[in-house]
Amino acid sequence: MASTFQAVVIGVSTGGLQALQKLLGQLPADFPLPILIVQHVRPDAGSSLAKLLDERCALRVKEADEQDEILPGTVYIAPPNYHLLVERAGFLSLSADPYVSFARPSIDVLFESAAEVFGPDLIGVVLTGANFDGSRGLQAIKQQGGTAIVQDPADAEARQMPQAAIAATAATGVDYVVALDGMAALLQKLAPRRATLPHITRGRNA
Amino acid sequence: MKSGDVEDVEIRLLLEGVQEIYGYDFRDYADASIKRRLTHWLAESEFDTFSQAQSRLLRERSVFESLLRGITVNVTEMFRDPAFFRAVREQVVPFLKTYPFVKIWHAGCATGEEAYSMAILLNEEGMAGRYRMYATDINEAVLQKAAEGVMPITEMQRFTRNYQKSGGSVSFADYYTARYDRAILSAALKKDIVFAPHNLAVDGEFGEMNMVLCRNVMIYFKPPLKERCLQLFDSSLLAGGFLCLGLKESLEKKQIGARYEELAAPLRIYRKHYG
Numbered sequence: 001m002a003s004t005f006q007a008v009v010i011g012v013s014t015g016g017l018q019a020l021q022k023l024l025g026q027l028p029a030d031f032p033l034p035i036l037i038v039q040h041v042r043p044d045a046g047s048s049l050a051k052l053l054d055e056r057c058a059l060r061v062k063e064a065d066e067q068d069e070i071l072p073g074t075v076y077i078a079p080p081n082y083h084l085l086v087e088r089a090g091f092l093s094l095s096a097d098p099y100v101s102f103a104r105p106s107i108d109v110l111f112e113s114a115a116e117v118f119g120p121d122l123i124g125v126v127l128t129g130a131n132f133d134g135s136r137g138l139q140a141i142k143q144q145g146g147t148a149i150v151q152d153p154a155d156a157e158a159r160q161m162p163q164a165a166i167a168a169t170a171a172t173g174v175d176y177v178v179a180l181d182g183m184a185a186l187l188q189k190l191a192p193r194r195a196t197l198p199h200i201t202r203g204r205n206a
Numbered sequence: 207m208k209s210g211d212v213e214d215v216e217i218r219l220l221l222e223g224v225q226e227i228y229g230y231d232f233r234d235y236a237d238a239s240i241k242r243r244l245t246h247w248l249a250e251s252e253f254d255t256f257s258q259a260q261s262r263l264l265r266e267r268s269v270f271e272s273l274l275r276g277i278t279v280n281v282t283e284m285f286r287d288p289a290f291f292r293a294v295r296e297q298v299v300p301f302l303k304t305y306p307f308v309k310i311w312h313a314g315c316a317t318g319e320e321a322y323s324m325a326i327l328l329n330e331e332g333m334a335g336r337y338r339m340y341a342t343d344i345n346e347a348v349l350q351k352a353a354e355g356v357m358p359i360t361e362m363q364r365f366t367r368n369y370q371k372s373g374g375s376v377s378f379a380d381y382y383t384a385r386y387d388r389a390i391l392s393a394a395l396k397k398d399i400v401f402a403p404h405n406l407a408v409d410g411e412f413g414e415m416n417m418v419l420c421r422n423v424m425i426y427f428k429p430p431l432k433e434r435c436l437q438l439f440d441s442s443l444l445a446g447g448f449l450c451l452g453l454k455e456s457l458e459k460k461q462i463g464a465r466y467e468e469l470a471a472p473l474r475i476y477r478k479h480y481g
């Protein structure tokens with residue numbers, strides 16, 4: 001059966017820079033899905049993470065701006081001090097709401113809003129981290145029929161976040177627990193052959 | 207139909223009802239955030255579904271008011287984004303000083319921290335007594351708090367750090383009196399600020415402003431409502447006036463954009479052209 005995935009969401013915390021460099025660095029420039037990322041950073045961290053990753057990866061990496069259209073083959077990083085959400089109309093939005101799961105940006109906020117919009121056509125990935133953000137979000141993705149990938153805790157710089165994600169989705173089960181090294185290949189296997197613009201239900205503001 | 211789709215229909219109906227009965231229009235708020243907040247409100251309420259809440263919501267003002275508090279999230283801080291306030295101090299105030307008197311509008315001021323920060327900054331720059339601020343919000347409960355000017359003392363450490371990073375050089379503690387667990391802002395900061403209700407989705411302009419700040423409010427709006435607000439600010443601003451947006455908002459691709467020039471590039475301070 002042809003893949004119908006429309007987007008990948010990734011949540012990562014402690015050790016995130018190295019993990020993202022490795023994962024994104026192994027993906028080709030023509031990877032057909034949009035990738036939305038929450039990396040926990042300090043509120044005043046500035047915008048250097050997206051720039052750095054953009055220089056080191058074949059994919060285009062940018063910090064998410066409000067109302068960015070979600071395009072295939074593009075990586076969007078949540079800006080420091082804002083939550084990143086997916087709008088029904090195929091656009092991104094930002095929010096200055098209170099911390100969720102002790103974080104802003106919060107992985108749970110991104111995952112839950114993406115699950116609402118993409119339903120079963122979403123891949124959620126939880127990587128290294130020393131907290132519990134992302135567990136509820138990954139659960140939401142599973143509840144909507146999406147696919148859950150978690151970094152093997154033994155392979156993660158900080159194992160709490162992957163461990164918590166695996167525990168939280170115990171009822172449905174995680175689909176893949178893999179080491180970082182195998183993650184890019186897995187995403188390429190799951191993704192459709194060619195880029196299709198996300199056929200998101202067009203909302204009122206489309 | 208998925209249960210999620212039913213909920214989308216319920217939310218649409220609920221927002222329509224609220225608009226018709228109470229005149230508060232949330233229909234052009236970005237879906238993802240408002241849904242998050244409504245779902246949160248519902249979970250904390252005594253109702254199981256939005257349909258169930260609807261009946262009492264439309265009849266009892268107190269239920270509506272609790273919804274309003276749930277929908278309008280009022281997170282703010284003093285000298286939020288210190289680099290922005292530093293740029294105001296260094297690059298905007300010199301222009302403001304050329305006027306005998308200036309008027310400033312804080313749209314979506316929440317509990318007032320942004321307006322009080324501006325008052326501190328203007329007083330330090332020698333503009334005491336030469337400005338009036340209008341600080342407005344849709345949520346009257348937060349306006350009341352704003353007018354009191356009382357904050358949890360536990361916040362003061364963070365606000366002091368922000369203040370210092372923004373280029374403030376006197377002792378921040380001079381601006382408030384500590385009483386038990388609360389910090390009471392000094393009267394000198396309050397006297398030239400008028401707090402008033404104003405709804406950006408339905409209300410009109412504020413005339414002849416030298417500066418309008420609307421930060422982290424329009425990020426919650428869909429494009430048409432954003433455009434409405436920007437038109438409102440544009441018609442409120444004098445030529446040569448300043449428009450300040452949140453760090454992740456911009457005038458790029460906006461209708462009024464052509465009439466503005468960006469002053470302090472990444473900090474979203476714009477100046478309206480003359481003529």
Ligand SMILES: C[S@@+](CC[C@H](N)C(=O)[O-])C[C@H]1O[C@@H](n2cnc3c(N)ncnc32)[C@H](O)[C@@H]1O
Nearest residue numbers: 278280282314316343344345405406407421422
């Ligand atoms: C996140 S706070 C921003 C506070 C402050 N400007 C800052 O940047 O720190 C957003 C504020 O916008 C207000 N707001 C939301 N919708 C509004 C509307 N239609 N008209 C006026 N204010 C609104 C909310 O009540 C809330 O206080």
